[in-house]
Amino acid sequence: MQNPRIKYLKTATGYFAVFYMEQNRIYCRRETMEGWDAPKCIAEGVAAFSLCTYEGYTYLLYPTTDGRLLLSASADLLRWNIRTLWNEGGRQWQQDGCFMIPKKDMLHVIYPQKDEINGTAALQYAVFHEGKWQMPYRMDGILTLPGTPFLAKRLGENHIILYYRSQRNTISARELLLSPFTLGSVIPLIQANGQCVDFSILEDAQRLHILYVVRTFFGTQVVYRYREGNTLSRPFVLWEGNHCDMCLLYRENGSMMMLWSAAGQPICCRCENGLPGRLEQGRFPFPLQCCKGELVCAGENDFGAEMIGDRQNGYIPMMFSESSKERISAEDQKPDTAELYAASASHVREADLEEIEELRELLAQRSEEITQINAKWKAQVDVLQEQLEVYEQKIGELTQKLEQKEEE
Numbered sequence: 001m002q003n004p005r006i007k008y009l010k011t012a013t014g015y016f017a018v019f020y021m022e023q024n025r026i027y028c029r030r031e032t033m034e035g036w037d038a039p040k041c042i043a044e045g046v047a048a049f050s051l052c053t054y055e056g057y058t059y060l061l062y063p064t065t066d067g068r069l070l071l072s073a074s075a076d077l078l079r080w081n082i083r084t085l086w087n088e089g090g091r092q093w094q095q096d097g098c099f100m101i102p103k104k105d106m107l108h109v110i111y112p113q114k115d116e117i118n119g120t121a122a123l124q125y126a127v128f129h130e131g132k133w134q135m136p137y138r139m140d141g142i143l144t145l146p147g148t149p150f151l152a153k154r155l156g157e158n159h160i161i162l163y164y165r166s167q168r169n170t171i172s173a174r175e176l177l178l179s180p181f182t183l184g185s186v187i188p189l190i191q192a193n194g195q196c197v198d199f200s201i202l203e204d205a206q207r208l209h210i211l212y213v214v215r216t217f218f219g220t221q222v223v224y225r226y227r228e229g230n231t232l233s234r235p236f237v238l239w240e241g242n243h244c245d246m247c248l249l250y251r252e253n254g255s256m257m258m259l260w261s262a263a264g265q266p267i268c269c270r271c272e273n274g275l276p277g278r279l280e281q282g283r284f285p286f287p288l289q290c291c292k293g294e295l296v297c298a299g300e301n302d303f304g305a306e307m308i309g310d311r312q313n314g315y316i317p318m319m320f321s322e323s324s325k326e327r328i329s330a331e332d333q334k335p336d337t338a339e340l341y342a343a344s345a346s347h348v349r350e351a352d353l354e355e356i357e358e359l360r361e362l363l364a365q366r367s368e369e370i371t372q373i374n375a376k377w378k379a380q381v382d383v384l385q386e387q388l389e390v391y392e393q394k395i396g397e398l399t400q401k402l403e404q405k406e407e408e
Contacts, residue, residue: 001146001197001292002151002294003147003291003293004147004148004149004294005022005048006018007049007296008293008317009296009297010296010301011298016031018315020293020315021049024044024065025041025043025045025046026062027039027042030077039314042060042080043062043072045064045066046062046065047062047064047093048063048095049062050098050100051296052101052296058073058074058075059072059100060073061109067086068084070083071083071085071107085128086133093111095113097112097150099111103178105129106127106128106129108126109125109126110123110150110162111123112124112142112150120167121142122138122139122142123139123162124136124138124139137181139174139176142164142166143169146198149164150164151164151201153305158178158179159175159176161175162176163189163201169191170189171189171191171196171212172189189201194214194216194221195214195216196213196214197245198213198246198247199212200212200247200305200306201249202304204256207227208226208227208228209226210224210225210227213245213260215245219242220240220241222237222239222240224236224276238258238279239260242263244260244262246290247259248306255271257269257270257271259282265281265282265286266282268280268281286318287313287318288312289312290308290311291310294306
């Protein structure tokens with residue numbers, strides 16, 4: 001899952017920068033023609049932060065540990081101008097995973113608000129306009145995701161899409177128009193049969209692509225499905241094994257790529273003609289301690305919505321492109337094998353790619369059967385719930401009548 005304390009920025013010049021938070025400080029590392037410069041601390045006493053670009057400026061929004069909310073802007077990532085948006089204390093802003101949308105005359109902010117008493121959370125929407133905060137609007141109740149409460153992406157000037165886990169434990173999408181304010185319907189995307197430990201989403205003109213990792217009692221599955229129009233495809237089980245907790249969708253040379261790691265080894269799958277192709281072992285350097293963060297682009301985004309970084313190497317982003325593959329020396333090249341996943345940390349099982357293709361089709365059929373069975377049970381539960389509400393209403397009416405008779 002995305003780490004909300006790590007953000008990647010692709011600048012208009014094509015170079016990258018990484019922003020990360022350690023010990024309540026925000027650090028920035030820039031990529032230059034000479035390589036990566038040293039980390040620079042640009043804020044202290046920080047509780048969380050959000051990153052975006054707008055009209056040539058990079059913006060950082062961050063609550064402080066003493067109850068303030070600050071907005072910092074820079075044109076070169078070196079000099080930052082800071083403005084205080086909130087100075088009245090409180091903990092309403094101090095949640096990981098806030099999302100901001102700056103505009104010419106106002107700032108829109110989406111953030112989770114947790115109820116400390118019952119442990120529930122809600123997505124809140126607030127606007128800062130003419131030096132004042134408007135009354136926040138509660139959009140929906142949520143179950144926070146592992147590591148980050150929710151994900152969001154700006155699709156246009158006034159168009160936002162949110163991804164979060166609803167209170168029905170379904171990972172869903174919801175679109176939002178800022179002007180005039182319009183909140184779309186909840187669109188269910190993932191209702192897994194086990195624990196969804198990670199997912200990655202990539203949009204294009206025709207489809208919304210979803211790759212996710214599900215952990216069950218019997219093992220772990222990597223599953224792909226897409227939404228086209230109002231139709232959600234059946235799930236395609238791409239891989240099954242152990243020791244997988246990360247996945248990524250991205251573009252490479254005009255094609256959509258699927259990536260996940262198993263026991264520290266990358267596995268790739270190219271999407272061909274709209275469907276997943278053969279599995280291949282990644283032939284590029286892969287970090288031992290990988291971390292995934294949001295990718296923000298100042299210009300055209302030709303990669304995806306998130307990136308993987310190397311925690312041991314200052315969170316520098318990893319590029320899984322042909323150019324990065326060419327940098328591997330000949331001695332690092334290994335012959336093609338079928339080592340695709342490990343059954344445990346000390347034992348790696350080799351599997352033939354053709355057998356995996358056959359197993360993948362079988363697993364997809366089984367997943368579809370399980371999904372249909374779950375849908376039938378859910379329908380029965382919904383009917384029983386409706387009957388229970390009717391009975392409770394009748395009991396309430398009878399109780400009221402009895403009380404009225406006793407009073408007479």
